[in-house]
Amino acid sequence: MEAQVIDRDDQDIGVEVDDNNGVEHRILVSYDGDISGHSQDGYPDDPERRSTSEQETIFHARRYAKYYVAQETEYDTIPWDLNPGRFETVRDALAALTADELDDYFGDLFAQSLSHYADDPDVDTGGTERPYELPTDKIGPDGAVLYEQEIYLDESDDIEAVSGVIVEYYVAKGERTTVRHDEAPVPDRDSDARIEISPAPFVDLKPFRDYLVYNLRCQIRDCYVGMGLEPPAAYKVLGPGQYRFTGKYQHFECYPAYFDVNADIPGYSHEFAPELPISDAELGGLVDLGSERSLYSQLKGALFSR
Incomplete structure (x- = not known):
């Protein structure tokens, strides 16, 4: 272009x-x-x-x-939702949050996501309770939802406020709807970014934060792709970004499957590398640098148990 x-x-x-x-x-x-x-x-x-x-x-x-x-x-x-520079600023602010700040801003989202694994024997949810019941008119399996939160930055580019948990789901084939759980006031303007995630079994807030940060990295990729541009090297990553683009990648032949972490797209890779809630010594026992399995595949068990 x-x-x-x-x-x-x-x-x-x-x-x-x-x-x-x-x-x-x-x-x-x-x-x-x-x-x-x-x-x-x-x-x-x-x-x-x-x-x-x-x-x-x-x-x-x-x-x-x-x-x-x-x-x-x-x-x-x-538009705010196609602004790669602003999204990168939000990523920096999100990555810098302490555990207490993460809990304040995203604790409900974390618990809502983890609650989907209450009956999974391989995930230690620690008795996490679901903050918000799933809508009764939702169709599909329990996990067929998209969770979102909008993020607002202040003049210093720190997080000023976040929306409540937003739930998007299908009520019929091809028909989606949204429920907002807004519990605190937010600025009367467009948000600076919106994280979008499907339920994931993270049991610690820090790797969950990294999951949100990676989602924004994928959204930045979508911003460039949506303008007909090849993303800069730092954003040639695989994984779900913005849901609206994921749908295009799934159904339009003119796009590769950028959302698929296992897609074979030259120059692109899945680079999600969360902070692990384990010691360096434990980490060394889990990773085989000569393995053909991805680092994420080798470590994901450590992410999902306490």
């Missing part, structure tokens, strides 16, 4: 974007980030006549135009 500013007036900035297929787009980006005009000659004008790949390329061009304007001008035109 390549772009340049070609015009501006008191409401919009005109951007010329050459997409990865060599098609030229002329896109008007308003100063508040809306797309107020878009023309191109490489794809059908009627969205119903476009292939999935063509439709995704249209989205790439629009997202990249917003990103380019935000990078090259003083206007904040990139």
